[in-house]
Amino acid sequence: MRGLAGFLAYRLFRTLVALWLVSTVVFVVMRLSGDPVPLLLPPDAPIAEMERVRHELGLDRAIPVQYGVFLANVVRGDFGRSIHFGEPALQVAVSYLPATVELGLAAFLIAAIVAFPVGVLSAVRRNSALDHAAMGLALVGQSAPTFFLGILFILVLSLRLDLFPTSGRGEWRHLVLPALTLGAFAMASIARITRSAVLEIQGAEFIRTARAKGVAEVWVVAKHTLRNAALPILTITGLQFGTLLGGAVVTETVFAWPGMGRLAIQSIYNRDYPVVQSTVFLAAVLFIIINLALDVLYGLLDPRTREAVP
């Protein structure tokens, strides 16, 4: 297990450096974007009042000082008060997190539930009409822009067929279209990788052995193929989970889904630095946790990967 521990320690170190870089870039970008104070006060506010607010927010201090304060606060999990909401920024971001997690999980579940069986069937019935249709659709799903898929779903399934609401969050019907939109890319990728992983294993010698022994084809697929194909499928699936977070920004905007992605975009427009920093930071932490969990899972499932400590 020393190999696994060393591997994880190395990953953790890189992760912390990545988090520091991410927060620094966010700090620089947001400070370059201009003064938020005029947005906070009525246009006829006296200069003295603007100076007072600027001082209150610490914006009148030198940039390096602001950066130092910022880093010290980040370590404590304090991103300051939201300029727009007047509450602690991290608290605001966290309160939008459940909606994003709900959307992400739903998208991921839809993607996985559809993609695994389709991928396996495509491989087993290779070159059948089903295989061609599924893989053709998967290619379209992989290259279609997320926001336009959302628009298409709204037009056909919501406006024309009146099956689902166009936007907002509420009962399960609200969740279907955003989850489909967000999950489409992952669904396509998982289906394709499942198909090729299963095909690769199907050609292996131990599968021929199993067939020669007279094992029924169903069991060959279920026991011998799927177990061995699980590893590459798991990796790609995990990676897809990470990219879902990025897609959530666009999907939430299209469907007015009250999650962190939409909050981030609105906060950028509002120049609400603390909230932007909190959302980006939370997203990065989530992404990193998912990847670390995958590394552990991968190391446990396949001892060979532990040797590959760089």
Add this chain to the structure above:
Amino acid sequence: MSAATPAAASLDVPSAAASGRAAARRGLPWFIVGAILFIGALAGIAVLAPVLAPHNPERGSLRARLTGPTLEAADGKAYPLGTDHLGRDILSRVIYGTRVSLTIGFAAVAVGGGVGGFLGLVAGFRGGWVDEVIMTVADAQLAFPFILLAIGIIAVLGPSFPNLIVVVGLSGWVTYARVLRSQVLSLRRREFVHAILALGGSVPRVILRHILPNVGSTLMVIATLELARAIVLEATLSFLGLGIQPPTPSWGGMIHEGREYLDTAWWISIFPGVVLMLTSLVVSRAGDWLRDVLDPTLRGAQ
């Protein structure tokens, strides 16, 4: 048995590459011919936009507002793909939108390929702390959704053509850098590199004359796949209101403008969207094919 297995494995690799090349010699598959024609046609449309567009893309006729797709001439002029809420011809706007998509797409690929390629070469060749720093920055960029950063930067610097090119371009540098780094790492240890260095060849000379030609086909594959991604990212930013600003027509911007009228005038959003989707599909399929023919080892990289 133990002696036969490695031999069989090493025989396998060249034969896979050779069969790819053989497939290329036998003639191009139909969809690649189609893809080349499609991309060529798009480029032609972009260049000839003023000649091809039947109407002024930025000025509409208010009497023709929200006209559905029709081949019948309304006031002496036909609107084959309909008009938008300001009475502007959708076909003309889609034609002019090609210019935005292709210009930003190709320029972004040049920026991303230049920066990422350079950093990948340096990281792979120098190794050590330089490599460590470059790859850590790459990891950091991959650690959170780039679209947030892109939105932030565009919101700060303003949505101009050059800014969009830089942001969209930089969003893709990591792919080039990672793939080139790993290729250079293995090339650097090869005997011909040692030989040139021993003979007194300078490092830049080795990189330019001997390493770069060896990674050319890899660069080509990544650039094609990145082109599709860049075009979609530009459209996404324009859709969010952070891309090319109105009244200049861009596909993403048109989809955004039509969003409000989706129920009554679907054609405003759907036509540019379909063209965008087709472009993305065709270019990425061409990239997949190039990868399979030129460099099958890249298959896991995307």
